[in-house]
Amino acid sequence: MNLYLSGPSSKLLKAAIQITGSKSESNRSLLLRALYSNVTISNISNSDDAEVMEKGLKISKGIVDIHHAGTAMRFLTGYFASQESKEVVLTGSQRMTERPVKVLVDALRNLGADIEYEKNDGYPPIRIKGKKLKNHSVSLPADISSQYISSLLLIAPSLEKGLELNLIGKITSVPYIKMTLALLNEIGVETSFDGNTIIVTPTTSVEPTSLVVESDWSSASYFYSIVALSAVGTVIKLSAYKRNSLQGDSVLSEIYQKLGVYTVFEENTIILSKTADLKPGNLNLELSDAPDIAQTIAVTCFGLGIGCHLTGLHTLKIKETDRLEALDIELSKLGASISVTDKALTLEPTENITADVAIDTYNDHRMAMAFAPLAMKTTIIVNDAEVVSKSYPDYWKDLKQLQFSVKEL
Numbered sequence: 001m002n003l004y005l006s007g008p009s010s011k012l013l014k015a016a017i018q019i020t021g022s023k024s025e026s027n028r029s030l031l032l033r034a035l036y037s038n039v040t041i042s043n044i045s046n047s048d049d050a051e052v053m054e055k056g057l058k059i060s061k062g063i064v065d066i067h068h069a070g071t072a073m074r075f076l077t078g079y080f081a082s083q084e085s086k087e088v089v090l091t092g093s094q095r096m097t098e099r100p101v102k103v104l105v106d107a108l109r110n111l112g113a114d115i116e117y118e119k120n121d122g123y124p125p126i127r128i129k130g131k132k133l134k135n136h137s138v139s140l141p142a143d144i145s146s147q148y149i150s151s152l153l154l155i156a157p158s159l160e161k162g163l164e165l166n167l168i169g170k171i172t173s174v175p176y177i178k179m180t181l182a183l184l185n186e187i188g189v190e191t192s193f194d195g196n197t198i199i200v201t202p203t204t205s206v207e208p209t210s211l212v213v214e215s216d217w218s219s220a221s222y223f224y225s226i227v228a229l230s231a232v233g234t235v236i237k238l239s240a241y242k243r244n245s246l247q248g249d250s251v252l253s254e255i256y257q258k259l260g261v262y263t264v265f266e267e268n269t270i271i272l273s274k275t276a277d278l279k280p281g282n283l284n285l286e287l288s289d290a291p292d293i294a295q296t297i298a299v300t301c302f303g304l305g306i307g308c309h310l311t312g313l314h315t316l317k318i319k320e321t322d323r324l325e326a327l328d329i330e331l332s333k334l335g336a337s338i339s340v341t342d343k344a345l346t347l348e349p350t351e352n353i354t355a356d357v358a359i360d361t362y363n364d365h366r367m368a369m370a371f372a373p374l375a376m377k378t379t380i381i382v383n384d385a386e387v388v389s390k391s392y393p394d395y396w397k398d399l400k401q402l403q404f405s406v407k408e409l
């Protein structure tokens, strides 16, 4: 499905949108519920990634296909490795077979797991024979993906002696590790994170706990972008958010203030207002704590005609696509002056945006969602627009609510 988009006739927007639950919090909560049956969950994400996670957790034998869901791949690897009597082959989309799992598999093997590669060493598909994991201490590199660490932490309290992790190298995507620990704490598991060492106490049962998933901040980023590209006076309300978010992407409220978007909290709603037409000379940001909002920010800056220098992007090459390359190609088509390395992106200020360009999305939901706000400035085509369902199935419906014209080609 390719979509032709144009923005609302008035650039002064007023709207209120309910955003689905965080896929990161949902997939952690689902795993914890599978381990501790008296955990209940509300505001769970309606995304494909949460759906494949929920289905995967119910399978005991045979093939578990998690499609494009990185968290499901990594979290289920730890889960199945520690579940006696289960034997599965965990696999996913073509792209998933190119996303590395070696660091996690090595760590689990060191704990005693039985995991074999079905095709290429270091990559899915993998055959996992569940076992009681005997060891309780392991070291692993922490600079490639935090999902490996979260996977180990999620099963940690169910291990006989708990778990001690020694993290090697510069820890990446730290807020996601803290989110995992916070959710463990919420169900009553004791943890500590001191320097490079994380310790999780063994826990056989937990008190009945109801986990309320906060709505997804990465999904909110596209509305921050739309507000930044709109006229002064625009107000968009998003729910349901928490003042003390576990999601690192909540840093959006600080970042977009530099682009004239002011955020206030009112109960469980964030109110985004365009208060000024700001044009900072150049936006310099280090995003290793919030990699998923890099595409949104790069596209917003392009739409505003300002330059940016984004660093800390070393994880982007192994996500749904090589996001640095994809941004380079697609922003260039629109007339951007952009350069990328394997961990940074630099955009020069440009005045003009080429109209009616068809943006390729590379099976990456965030390519589709990050480029759509440019319809505030020009007409644009988004190819294979259905990719958004990975994290935000209602995205196009919600843009229509903002009076965007969304037409199938």
Ligand SMILES: O=C(O)C1=C[C@@H](OP(=O)(O)O)[C@@H](O)[C@H](O)C1
Pocket (backbone or CB within 6 Å): 023, 024, 025, 071, 144, 145, 146, 147, 150, 172, 173, 176, 291, 292, 315
């Ligand atoms: O743990 C999580 O829920 C996630 C961690 C991040 O991945 P990396 O740790 O691989 O950067 C992030 O990009 C992904 O969307 C979700």
Ligand SMILES: C=C(OP(=O)(O)O)C(=O)O
Pocket (backbone or CB within 6 Å): 068, 069, 070, 071, 072, 292, 319, 320, 366, 391
């Ligand atoms: C990187 C992402 O997801 P995952 O790694 O879970 O596939 C994402 O949603 O941007």
